[in-house]
Amino acid sequence: MPTPRSTSAPLADKPLPAPPALAVRAVLALRRTLLRAADACVPPAVAVLERSFGGAVSHVIGELARLKVADLVAEQPLTAAEIAAKTGTNADAMMRTLRAAASIGFFERDAQGRFKNTRLSSALRSGDRDSVRAFAEYFGSRSNMMAWTAFPETLRTGKNGFELVHGKTVWEWFDEHPHERETFAHAMMTLTLFDAPGIAATYPFGEVKRLCDVGGGRGTLLSEILVRHPHLHAVLCDAPGVLDSARVLLGQRGVASRVELVPGSFFDHVPKGCDAYLMKNVLHDWDDERCIKILKNCRAAMEPGQKLLLVEQIIEETSDDPGTFSDLQMMMVCCEGRERSRGDFARLLAASGFQSGRVLDAPTLVAIIEGIAA
Numbered sequence: 548m549p550t551p552r553s554t555s556a557p558l559a560d561k562p563l564p565a566p567p568a569l570a571v572r573a574v575l576a577l578r579r580t581l582l583r584a585a586d587a588c589v590p591p592a593v594a595v596l597e598r599s600f601g602g603a604v605s606h607v608i609g610e611l612a613r614l615k616v617a618d619l620v621a622e623q624p625l626t627a628a629e630i631a632a633k634t635g636t637n638a639d640a641m642m643r644t645l646r647a648a649a650s651i652g653f654f655e656r657d658a659q660g661r662f663k664n665t666r667l668s669s670a671l672r673s674g675d676r677d678s679v680r681a682f683a684e685y686f687g688s689r690s691n692m693m694a695w696t697a698f699p700e701t702l703r704t705g706k707n708g709f710e711l712v713h714g715k716t717v718w719e720w721f722d723e724h725p726h727e728r729e730t731f732a733h734a735m736m737t738l739t740l741f742d743a744p745g746i747a748a749t750y751p752f753g754e755v756k757r758l759c760d761v762g763g764g765r766g767t768l769l770s771e772i773l774v775r776h777p778h779l780h781a782v783l784c785d786a787p788g789v790l791d792s793a794r795v796l797l798g799q800r801g802v803a804s805r806v807e808l809v810p811g812s813f814f815d816h817v818p819k820g821c822d823a824y825l826m827k828n829v830l831h832d833w834d835d836e837r838c839i840k841i842l843k844n845c846r847a848a849m850e851p852g853q854k855l856l857l858v859e860q861i862i863e864e865t866s867d868d869p870g871t872f873s874d875l876q877m878m879m880v881c882c883e884g885r886e887r888s889r890g891d892f893a894r895l896l897a898a899s900g901f902q903s904g905r906v907l908d909a910p911t912l913v914a915i916i917e918g919i920a921a
Contacts, residue, residue, distance in 0.1 A: 562775045563676075565744035571910045575868070602692070607648055608671070609687010612680045616645075617664055617671035620654065624661035676740060681733035688727060690720060694880050701879055708879040717880050732789075736767050739827065743771035745910035746827075746858055752776045755854070759784060759821035761813050761845060762829045766793040766806065768858075769825070773802040782818050784809045813841045817848040824849065827858035827913075831873075834883035835895065842899035846920055855901060855918035858909075862886040870912055892916045 586594040611617070614634045619625060625633075627642035634641070645662050648654050653668040664672070671680045685691065690713065697708035709717045721728035752758070752772055759782040760769040766783050773779055783793055787810040797803040809818045814837075817824065824845050830838045845855055860870040870886055877884035887895075893903045896918040904917030 562747070563740070563744040563771060565748040565910060571745075575912075579868070602695070603647075604651065605687050606692065607644055607687075608653065608683045609685075609692075611644070611648060611653070611668075612671045612683035612687065615673060615680070616654070616662075617668045617680070618673050620661075620663050621669075621672055624657055624659075624663040626659075626661050630662065679737055681730055682737050685727070685730045685734040688730070690717075690724070690727060691880060698879065705878075705883070707881060707883055709881075716882055718882075732764065732792075735828070736765060739764070739767040742827070742858070742909060742911045742913050743768045746913070746915060747772045747775045749907050749909045750856065750915050752779060755779060755823040757781065757821045757823075759818055759824045759848075761817055761824055761826045763825070763827070764789055764793070765796050767796065768827050769806065770797055770800040770802050772825075773805055774800055780805045780807075782807045782809055782821055784811050784813070784818055786810065786812070813844055815844070817844050819848045821848075821853075822850075823854045823856060825856045825858070830857060830895070831859055831877050831886050832881040832884045834885075837882065838895050839898050842895060842901070842918075846900040849920040851920050853920045854904065855896075855920070857892065857916040857918065858913050859892070859916065860886045860912055861889055861892075861906075861914045861916075863888045868912065889916075 614636070616630055616634070619630060619633055627645050628638040630636075630645070631638040631641040645654055646656070648668070649656055649662070652665055653671075654662045655665050656662055669675075670678060671683060672678055673680055690709075693712050694707075694709040694717075697711040700706065700711055701708045709720070713720055715723075721731060746768060753776065755776075756778070757780050758769070758772065760766070761784050763769050763783050763785055769781055769783055773781060783790065783797075783806050785793070790808045790810055793808065794803065797806050811818065813826075813829065826841075826845075829841065833841065842855075849855070860873060862868075862870045862874055874886040877886060889906060896903055896916075899918075900921050901918035902921050904919045905915075906917065907915040909915060
């Protein structure tokens, strides 16, 4: 794996701020209400036409993110021609792209025809902890967008669009395209940065002495838990190249001495010797059969009564929050993955040797679903 690109500011050895759960959920609910109210102000055809440009919006934001336009205009406002010269693009095409982006709140044009950042485009800047540049770049990538062209076939068959279009799984694709794998890794790190403080503050980790983060990537979540809970020691289990990158982040956060790095795959085995096991956003990548295999490998490493903590979105059949589109992304790109309901998680746990325990809502859109080794 290549050396990680710096897409976010280094994390300090202090806890990240955790937003209050009720406030976050109330704000998100208010936003949905206001968006629906805005739609009610225009004829329904206008709202539908606007939504139909969603694919174009993803392309525009993703490419401007890849070209780091928000970084360029953060230094000083620039004309479209100046931006095109710095990015190796066509001046007319760049002007038209920026004009469209400005129409939806990304960048604004001053009286001299120069573009500068808005509140939204500032979130595409590199080097900021709250940047979503990597996520926008990944989502607008050619391989991801091409997968969505197979949506009619996925709707007909249930087979994921990525394999239909590319002839291989997204994970095999990443192995052959390390730059995209790196972008994806940073995108997932971005999402975890949003979730980590709330997860670390919500679950009673005081009950745990030694925690294993299974498939924990570069340790973004694990490092936050360790910073907040100094009594804890941990194991981080992931692919060898990922663990090489994790050493940097764990060192930045001052917790490297409390973490054992164990290379491995949750499809093969999970390290023994911990009293709790953690997996964040792992199961939603896979179908039920492969989820049960992963869970059984976790159970084989555990003693009766020990806890498995699944951090996932809970999407019920009647849900109407943004997680429903995350579910479609899992359907289209991952290996028949899906977001699941409480009942789904209870069923998977029972099939893998676990009893269902507590379900704790974190401040963001994820929950902590507890399984107890039977």
